[in-house]
Amino acid sequence: MKTKMIIILLIFTILPLTSCNGNSDKEKTDSIQTPLPSKEDSQMLLLEKLTLDLPEEIRKAILDDVNGFMNQISLVLKLPSDTFLQADKQHFLGADYSPVDIVMLTDYPEMTLSRNNHSLREILISDLLLMIEDAREEGLTLVISSTYRTYQYQDKLFKWNVEQNGLETAMRESAKPGTSQHQLGTAIDFGSITDEYAFTAPGKWLLENAWKYGFSLSYPDGYEDVTGYRYECWHFRYITTAGTELQRTYFGDIQHYMIAFLNDHRIELERLL
Ligand SMILES: [Zn+2]
Incomplete structure (x- = not known):
């Protein structure tokens, strides 16, 4: 009786094991026949598809x-996505977009301001101060001439520009309300x-060095034809140093291509x- 019980128990113990082994062998065979792409292969396949619209270089x-x-x-994607928001003639920020961390620049006596009501996002202040200090060490003053612009201000500015210069020139030289990088609170005109x-010496210095502090020539x-704006040697947007490094290494140092790709x-x- 005892032996019979043991045999029955053994059968029940072995059966599930064998059936389990059978499955795992089958899985192994299946995975050999159709191997899953490795992470590197998936990345290559996807990037081949996503980069189709970019210039060949x-x-x-x-x-x-x-x-x-x-x-x-991956460093860039870990940062808050609004650091890389797209704002251009095709991408409106909308009347409601206003950053929450805007600070007045008069709080920073190290800064040289063209007037007293300039403001920017707090996220860039430490890098901006570092850039100002390094330029100053070379005897250069970076004058901050234009900063954060609210939607309402852009609206006023654009209407004024149309009145003065006509619609075509206004479209080319200033931004339609909701399309200006200045509404992001991270763009500076120097x-x-x-x-x-x-x-000028400060202008040349910025063109050469601003990227080291996370500022990119927009x-x-x-x-x-790509950006929708003529050359503006004075307009820089803060995109962090992870952003400027990615832009320089892989996007031909053209901000527009990188921001569009990320968005x-x-x-x-x-x-x-
Ligand atoms: Zn500007």
Whole structure:
């Protein structure tokens, strides 16, 4: 009786084991026949698709170094997404968009301001102060001439510009309300806000060094068709140093391409990390 019980028990113990082994063997065989793509393969496949609309040199820079690209973009994707919001002639921020961490620049005596009512987002203040200090050490003063603009202010400015110069010029030279990077609270115009600024010592210094502090030239020379704006040597947008490094290494140093890429594909990219 006892032996019979043991045999029955053994059968019940072995049966599930064998059936389990049978399944796992089958899974192994299946996975050999159709292997799942590795993380690297998935990244390459997706990036091949996502970069189709980018200029060939930029696409090549990304696809030639997928690992390095994913490492750098992962730093950018970890930052608050509003740091990279797209604001241009096709991407309206809307009348309601206003950053919550706006601070008055008169609180910072180290800054040289063109007037007293300038304000910017707090996230960039420490990098801006560092940039000002480093320029000052080289005997240069970075004058802050234009900063945060509310939707309402842009509305007033645009209407005034249309009255003065006509709609076509106003569209080219100033932003329609809701489309200005200045509404982000992270854009700064330096110095004279004229083309000549590029030939002054502070203007030259900024063009060469601003990226080291996370500030990116928004409207570079020769890219009016891409950005929608003519060259503005004085207009910089803060996108953090992770942003300027990604822009320089993989996006041909053109902010517009990087911001558009991040905004169009953020969800797919985040899934790949
Ligand atoms: Zn500007």
